[in-house]
Amino acid sequence: MATFILTESPLVAADAVYRQVVNAGDHWSHLIKAGQTLRILDLEGNQAADTLFYDAHDTNNRYSASDTIRHQGALYLTTGTKLISTEGDVLLTIVADTCGRHDTLGGACSRESNTMRYAHEKESMHACRDSFIRGAQECGCGHDFGKRDITCNINFFMNVPVTPEGGLTFADGVSAPGRYVELRAERDVLALISNCPQLNNPCNGWNPTPVEVLIWD
């Protein structure tokens, strides 16, 4: 078992300029201005917050899982990780993390992939990529902002370990009630979260729960 480095934040919730609870299965989008800090708080533990980021002034320039992995030479995200865009820009930096590991290989669940991963009859179940599509339609980025813009995301609070032999597993969550991750925006970014409604695997303990987002100036 790898040792996780945990980094607490000096920020106090009472000083936040924005607070919003995002219920399980809901989508949320918001502009984070350069220099602001975004905290995602796992209220009840083992929730997966599926998250995409875009350059607010050029949404073609967006979070890239493979550029982020390559830039840091490592698969997992934690304090110090820079989130890199498809144009090679730093969108945000993780500045605090009391969970210690976040996934960007596992992607977001979808109704279509649920039929492949679990069973054909799971197709009717609510899933993240439908939430992302709704979030893209509602975020004010223009009417054709949609499925083409839903790329490989971050799964905050999710643990997807890779073995040296090339295996990949879905482990029980490494999070707990009250754990959080904090990111400083290095430019104006649009954040899009799907608070995962997945009921078929242990990523959220078979019980999707709310997260809270907080923003500080």
Add this chain to the structure above:
Amino acid sequence: MFQSGPIFTRTLDHAGLWSGVISRGKTLRLTDLQGGANVGVLLYNADLTVERYNMPDTLKGQHTYQLTHPHCLHSDMGRLLASITADTAGWHDTACGCSDAAQVAAKYGKKSYQSGHNEFHRNGRECFLIELAKWGLGKRDLVPNLNLFSKVTADEAGVLTFVPGNSPAGAYVDLRLEMNTLVVLNTCQHPLDPDPVYHPRPVKLEVFPAQPVALTDTCINSRPENLRAAENTAAYHALRD
């Protein structure tokens, strides 16, 4: 294994780039002619390119971090784009993305067409964008790609190591197309290849008519996830054909 010779052959030299639609029922064989090649690959449903290769679904659907035979390559719509029906290299990367202009300049120096002619320094990202544009696609369609012939391992902490020598001269990988697929590829070096010399290796492309997919097919039967994805693909074709 093929009943007839290739219906298409091409060799990509230097940092070669290529794109084309290969219909389902054909197999693309890529051969590393000298050893040490890398082929960056993106795949799209040729009939509706908003459906595309999905790295996470491919990995988590098969509980693997590396790709080889008998793995399949999944789209983001619960279907199969291709199956890896043969592989003599044994490990292909899909997590590390492709090189970009800044990285190639920092690692190998700048070499323009003016000074290098056709040996000028290209990078994977620009090669993808050039070929994507020819099919009406662009930056919004850039997603994590395959890096065929390249092996990158991860330790317990997730730290990555590029493993040289994964692909010997003559190594080949066969991709059987399960859909009409737009295949976009380039032979730029892997972005984590520690070799300080800029020399993308030549790769041969051959396309063969494939055998009909048997009920006992090793790729599709290798995991229940692949079988369900193949059933989804068959349902899609039943509506279209």
